[in-house]
C-alpha cells in the first residue's frame with residue numbers, strides 16, 4: 077500500500093508490522109573509551125527492504141554483527157530491546173541463537189569467497205543449513221540444493237554443486253552465498269555490502285537477484301551499503317548512520333529527494349559525483365569521523381557546512397540534537413533541520 081502523504085510503500089511511522097525492532101543498541105570494544113555504536117534504534121517491517129547507509133567506519137557492519145552475535149569476545153553489547161518476530165533475542169542462550177542464525181535470521185557478507193569454506197563442496201555448504209535448521213538430508217537435500225543453485229542463476233547447477241568455492245568467480249560465489257543464506261527459508265536477511273567486492277556489471281545482476289528473491293519469498297532485508305545508487309533501486313526505507321549514531325531516517329524516496337540532514341545531503345552529492353561550477357567533484361571535508369574520536373555536541377558539526385550558515389553553530393558544538401521530525405516527513409538529528417528545533421535554533425542565535 078502506498079502512503080497518502082509521502083508516495084512510499086511504507087511510512088516512517090511504520091505501516092508494516094516490524095519483524096525486527098532494535099532499541100538503544102550500544103557497542104563497546106575492549107580498550108576503546110567511546111561506544112562504537114551509541115543507542116542505535118530502528119525497525120525493519122515484514123517484507124520491507126531497509127537500507128542502512130553511511131561512510132566507511134560509521135558502524136553499519138558492527139550493527140549487523142551485533143544483531144547476529146558475531147562480534148569478537150570481550151565486546152560489550154547492550155540494548156533495551158532486540159525483538160525478532162515477537163521474540164526478544166537478548167533472552168536467547170548461545171545454543172538457542174545458533175538455531176536462529178542461518179535459519180530464520182540469515183546474513184550475506186561482503187566477501188563471498190572469504191566466507192565460503194575452500195575445503196568443502198558448494199553443494200555441501202548450501203545444503204548444510206537445510207539439514208541443520210530444517211532436518212532435510214540425503215537425496216531431498218541434494219534436490220533442494222540443485223533447485224536453489226538454479227534459482228539464484230547458477231548455470232549447470234548439478235555440476236556446480238560438486239565444485240569447490242575457489243573454482244567460482246566472485247559473482248558466482250555471491251550467488252552461492254545467497255543460495256546458502258536463503259536455503260533454510262529466513263524471514264529476515266541482513267546483507268552487508270553484498271555487491272561491493274564485485275565488478276560493476278555483476279553488482280547489478282546480484283542486486284536484481286536479491287530484489288527478485290525478496291519479492292518471491294516476501295523476505296525482509298536489512299541492506300547495508302555505502303552506495304546510495306544501490307539504495308535507490310531497491311529500498312523502501314533508509315536509515316543513515318554517522319559515527320555510530322542514526323542521524324536520519326525515512327521513506328527512501330523522501331530521503332533521496334529531500335534529504336534533511338546535511339550529512340545525508342553530502343552523501344547524496346558524493347554518490348552522484350556532483351561537481352561545482354568549476355567542475356571540481358564534491359567531497360566531504362576531512363576524513364570519515366569515527367565514534368572513538370568524538371567531541372561534544374553534534375557529531376557532524378566539525379564537517380557541517382549548514383551549521384555555519386544557519387547561525388546555530390554555538391548550539392551544535394555543545395548539544396547533540398535528538399532525532400526529530402523534519403518538514404518533509406523524515407526524522408533527522410540536526411538542529412537546523414528539525415521543525416520544533418528550527419525555531420529554537422533561530423531563537424538561540426537571535
Ligand SMILES: Nc1ncnc2c1ncn2[C@@H]1O[C@H](COP(=O)(O)OP(=O)(O)O)[C@@H](O)[C@H]1O
Nearest residue numbers: 105112131132133134135136137138139148366
Ligand atoms: N573488533 C573491533 N575492535 C575495535 N574496533 C572495531 C572493531 N570492529 C570495528 N571496529 C571499529 O568500529 C567502527 C565501525 O566499524 P564498522 O561497523 O565496520 O564500519 P562500517 O560502517 O564501515 O561497516 C570503526 O571505527 C571500526 O574501526
Ligand SMILES: [Mg+2]
Nearest residue numbers: 136137138269
Ligand atoms: Mg562494513
